[in-house]
Amino acid sequence: MSTLPADNLVKKLKAKDFATDQDVRWCPGCGDYSILKQVQSVLAELELNKDDTVFISGIGCSSRFPYYMETYGMHSIHGRAPAVVAGLKLANPELDVWMITGDGDGFSIGGNHMIHALRRNLDINMLLFNNEIYGLTKGQYSPTSEVGKKTKSSPLGSLDHPINPLALAMGADATFVARSMDRDPKHLKEMLKRSYFHKGTALLEIYQNCNIFNDGAFFIFTEKKNRPDTTIYLEHEQPLIFGGGTKGIRLDGFKPQIVDLNEGKYTVADLWIHDEQDQMKGQMLTRFFDDPRTNPAALPRPFGVIYSTERPTYDDMLFAQLDEAVNQFGDGDLDAMIAGGTTWEIK
C-alpha cells in the first residue's frame, strides 16, 4: 500500500471528501442513502486513503454505489463483481477492495461467484444490500422475496422459496458473516468497521428499504418500536438477550428456546453466550430466520457479527506460492524456458 507521507501535511479527509460530484440517483427515501453516508463516514474515521480504496459493484440499484464514492471504482456487470474483485485483488493485494452487491446481483445471477468467493477468502469486504426485491428493473420478486410475494412478474404470488443469504454463506465456509440495517446508523458503522478489520472475505448483509417497490419489507425488524421483540443484537461473549432485557435465548440441547427472564425460572446465567468463533452456533444463528409476522413464535432476527474466523487468505497464499516457486526454481530465466529440454544445432 502506498503509505502516507510521514510529515503531517496530508489533510485528514472528512466524510464529504469521499463524495463525488455526481448526482446521487437513488429514489428519495431509499435506504441506500443511509448506507452511503455511513460508508463515507467510516472511511473518513478510519483515515483510509482514497487512492488505495476501490469499490466494485455488479448491477442493480445498490451497484450504482461506486459512482458516489470519491475513490477508485468500477460498476461492472450483473452478478460478476466477486470475479472482478478477485482479479483486482490478485493484481494488487495492497488495495482495500470493497464489493457492493444486492440480493439479485449477489444471490441470483451471481450466486455461483458468491459461493466461490466466500470459500476462496480473498481479503476483501462485501456489502450485500438486501431489499428483497428487484428495484432497478422495476419491481420483480428477488431470490430473497418471501413465497407468495405478489409482484409484476408474480401476479398470483411468487412460488420460489427464498434464499437465506447468511446460511448460504456459512455453508460456503465464509470466514466473516454479519448483519446490520440501514435504519441503525450506529450499528451499521460498527459493522462496517468490523468488516474492514476482518482479514479475509467479510460478508455484511444490510437490510435496506426499497421504499418504491418493497416499502417496509423489514420494518418488522428495523422500526425502533419493533426492534426489542423481533431482533437480537449479538455481542461477542455476551448472553443472547432481547426484549429490552426481558427475554433471552437458551439452548435446550441443540434447540434454541426463548425464555422469559422475568418469570424467575431462568436467569441470564442460563443463556446462550455468543461466541463469534463458534461455527456450529453461527450456523444456528443464521437459521433464526422465521418471519414473526407469519410465525408469532419466531426466534428474534440476529444482528451483529454472527461468525468470524481467521483462515489464510487466497491472496496471501498465492503470493506465498510465487515466492516459494522462486525459492525452488530460482528467478525465471527466459532463455532457459524458451530452449526447454532438448535442442539441436543446424550448421
Next chain:
Amino acid sequence: MSTIAQTTEEVTIKFAGDSGDGMQLTGTLFTNDTALTGSDLATFPDFPAEIRAPQGTLAGVSGFQLHFGSKKIFTPGDEVDVLVAMNAAALKANLGSIKRAGTIIASTDGFDKKNLRLAKYADGAKPTEDAKDQGFTVYEMPVTKLTRTCLKESPLGMKEKDRCKNMFVLGFLYWRYNRDLQSTIDYLNRKFKKKPDVLEANMKTLKAGYHYGETTETFTTTYNIEPAPMEKGTYRSVMGNQALVMGLVTASKKSKLPLFYGSYPITPASDILHGLASYKHFGIKTFQAEDEIAAVCATVGAAYGGNLAITGTSGPGVALKGEGIGLGLMLELPMVIVNVQRGGPSTGLPTKTEQSDLLQAFYGRNGDSPLPIIATKSPSDCFDAAYEACRMTLQHMTPVILLSDGYIANGAEPWKFPKAADIPAIEVNFVPPTDDDEAKFMPYERDEKHVRGWAIPGTKGLAHRVGGLEKEANTGNVSYDPANHEYMTKIRQAKVDEIANHIPEQAIDNGPTRGNVLVLGWGSTYGVIQSVVDALLMEGHSIAHAHLRYLNPFPRNLGKLLRSFDKVILPEINNGQLAKIIRDKYEIPVLQYNKIQGVPISKAELKHFVGSVCETY
C-alpha cells in the same frame, strides 16, 4: 543376415491404438528423436473426446501422425506410409488413410476374437490377411507376448508390464529408421527416476523392440532420412499451446508486468493453464476460476489493477465470456482472450479442430463492439502471435482476441527459437501519479491513436470511476446523451481501425505479387496452402499464397493485394467465414474451399481444387 539400408526423402507414420495404449507418448518420443536427426517434421495427434473410451472399440482409437523428411515439411501428411496398429479397431479406423502398397505393423495380440468383435469385424474375419491381399505389406508382431516374455523377471504386475508394450514398438521403429535409443533412454531416466522397476522394464522393452528388428529375419530393410535443408541455428521441437504459453510469459517479462491468467479448464485450451501454472517462478499468477464467466471477469479485474491480463478458452467458453469481454471493451482495458478453436456449435467436437469461431470473434458480443483479432498459423508461430497480441493490447488499450485451434495447439514442429535478448521490450505507460488534487483526472481522454490512459488503482490523485454504462467522452461519467453515444461508438471503432497503421503491410508468403490465382489463408491452413502453392508454382502456374496474421483490422494494403490477382481462393476449416467478411469488406468475389470434418484440409484435395482453377488459364 544382412539388411539393406535405403535412403528415402520423406515418411509419414501413424501410431494408432487404444487411448490407453500410450500412442500419444510413443508418437511424441519418436517425434523428438526425429527432430534431433535434423529432419523437418509436422505432427497431428488425433484422440477421442473420452479419456478412456471403451477399450478396443473404434470410438476409442487414439492416433498420432508424424510426417518427416529431408525436405521442407508443411503438413502432417495426407496418407501414411506406415501404420502402427495396436489393435483391430486401430487398423479398421485407419485403413483408408494408408498409401497404396504401404506398410502395416500390426500387434497381433490386439487382433484376437474379442478385439475383432469390438472393432465390429464379421465373425471369422482376418483383417490383416485381407490387407495383404490389398497389396499392403503387413508385419505381424505379437507385441504383448514379446513384452511379457522380455519382462519375465520383472517384479511388476501383469498390467504394468503390458503398459510397456508401446516401448517395444518404439524400439522397433528406432531400428527401422536407423536411430539410436539415447534420447528415449534419457527421457525414461528422467521420468522414472523414482521408480526403478518401471524404469528397468521400459528400458528393457525398448531395447527388446530394437533387437527384434535386428534379429528377426522378416525385416530386411532399414531407412535413412538425411537432414532437411533448414536455416542455420539452434532448434527445439515445440507444440502450439506450449509456444503460446512461452509467448505470453515472454511478453510479461518484456513489458515488466506481472501476468494474470484467469481460466476455466476446457479442451483444447487447458494446456495453456497447465503450462502457465508451471511458470510461477516467473511471477505468473494463474487463477482457475469457478466458471468461464468468472475467468474473464477476473481478467478484467486484473487488467484494471495493472497486470498483463489474459484469459484462455475455446469457443463455448468464449460464448460464455461475451458479456465480460464487452465490459473490457467498454472500459478500454488491455487484455488478451485466447480462443483455441474446436469443432462447434455448442459442445461440438471438443477434440477436433475447426476455424469456425471467426465470426464469433468479429461479432459475438452485444452492441457495436469491434475488437482486434490476431491468428496464429502454426505451432511455433504461437510464440510470436501471443507476444504480438500482448504488445497490441498494451499499446492500444483494447481487449485483443487471439485465435489458435486444436490442430495447432497439439501439433508439433521444429522451432528455431529466438534469444530473449533479441526480443524487443514492450513499452507500457501508466498514467503517472499527481499531487494536484484540484485538476480533475479525465479517464477517457485520448491520444492521437484514440487510446485512453491506463490509470490503475493505487495511483495518487487519479481516483475515478469506470463501468459498463456508456461513458461521456473525456470525463468517463455515465452519459445517456444520444450524440455522445454515437460519438463513443465511432471512436471505439476508430481506435481499432487505427491499429492498421501500426502493423506491417500484408506480404505474399510465396509466389509473385500479382498473377492469376491468390490463395488467401488464415490460421492452421498455413502448412497445407504452402505445400499446395509450392507444388503448383513448381508446375509453372501463376499462383501465390498470402496468409493473414491480422484479421481485424486487416493490413492496410490487403484490398490492393487481393485485386492484384484475377482470382482469390480461400480455403477454411469452416463453412466460409473469412470468405464472407472479405466479400463484405472488399466487394470482390472469393472462391471458397471448405472442409468441415474436424480434421485439417489434406494436400491432395486442396491441390486438386486449386489446380483445377489454375488449369483454366
